[in-house]
Amino acid sequence: MADVNRGNRPLSPHLTIYRPQLTSITSILTRITGNALLISSLLVVWWFLAAASSPEYFAIANGVLTSWFGDIAMTLSLWGLWYHSLAGVRHLIWDQGVGLDLETAYKLGYAVIGGSFLLTLLTIAVI
């Protein structure tokens, strides 16, 4: 509602005034990972389309996704995918009205960060 005249009222301090905290960083990372995953999602759809089209087209898409650029993009996406999944679980827990106190929120935050790296390494090891 940026176009609405809100009058000459005092405004609450904005984002930039606050010190970054685990809770705020893990929150914004959920949004960033979720939306950034569009890039790899489209790459994967393209890979499927190529595989369904012809061996030549598949060689191109498969080549891009397994090139150094593809490896970096897919590895980052894998971490983003696990991070977003675990952060999503945290939201599902919070939606039940539990774990909202600061201490539990911090514990869950560390679990999400640690778990995302652990799952990424595990996935790379298995695949």
Added chain:
Amino acid sequence: MSYLTDRKRASGMGSAKTGTEHHWSMTISSGALLLLIPLFVFTFGPMLGASYEEVTTYFARPFPAVVAGLTIIVTFKHFAGGVQALIEDYVHGVAQKIAIAVMTYLSYAAMAVGLYAVVRLAL
């Protein structure tokens, strides 16, 4: 300094009335993705970088094909809802409507292309 704003400015600006539905739809799709994503990662993952023959044979099997198809549907549905919330927070006015429309169309287009490819591989 005026601490109170006109009542008129607030009237009719209340609940959008569809927020609960949006939240519930994200909850449902996230629950489905909690199962689908691990299944997809460990079926699609080994195929990434495999040969054309391996890939076409593998996705002709029912389980990998159904997992891929379901993951594509739910992922892009979930993405369309998530990106809408993102746009609503940071973009306003006409640009907001256009951005939401474009991202919604993109989501469903990607879903359709992905499904077409998986069905063609499967059959």
